[in-house]
Amino acid sequence: MARSEQLEAILPAQYELEYAEPEDLPCCMERLNSLLDEAIAGRHLTRRDLLSVLRDRYKEYKRAQLLAEARRRSV
Amino acid sequence: MSAITTLPESVKERWRTAGRLADVLQAEVKSRRHPFVARVVSWFNVCRVCQDLEEQMLLAATPCGEDQQLHAALLSSAIASGEGLLLECADAEALRPLGITPEALRAKIESLRITFEQWHTELNLQRQAAVLREVFGGAV
Secondary structure, eight states, rough: HHHHHHHHHHHHHHHHHHHHHHHHHHHHHHHHHHHHHHHHHHHOOOOOHHHTHHHHHHHHHHHHHHHHHHHHHHH | OOOGSSSSSHHHHHHHHHHHHHHHHHHEEEEEEOOHHHHHHHHHHHHHHHHHHHHHHSSSSSSOOOHHHHHHHHHHHHHHHHHHHHHHHHHGOOOOOOOOHHHHHHHHHHHHHHHHHHSSOOOOHHHHHHHHHHGGGOOO
């Protein structure tokens, strides 16, 4: 997977984990971990390190999702 | 709760409502008089209160420090009570009525920990830029 695609996949995977129904949580966690592992492979980083530095990108992503959802609801 | 007397009224109200609801739900989570599955459902509702506050903070033009403080407190408390439920959940069958396994609790706790890390820990901006460059190259 290209680096930009990796990044674009991690943000929605975290969002899906956050909003998953309880029965879907393990599957979402597994997917996020797998993407993170792929991104940090061969580097001295942990999954948490990577998510920590992605904080600003993730907040922007989540905010955009919330605004889009609010717009959909108001239509 | 005496600190809230110095805050704007709208923030005070949000603090009071979210805090009160979380307190009620956390009492349910901790009350061993209730069936285990009911306590787990209450815990998921505590998580939802944290999430709701976070959404308000993300959508606010300028989230205030007190909201951040409340968010950190609620998250810490939800992580702790989730860990407590997980300890009580040695028998995977205990969650069967909800259609979930202990892995679901574990995943939710990890999600809360990630959120805490992203919202309430310090970050060295140079290190952040270096890691993003290293992992994603020019994609960030």
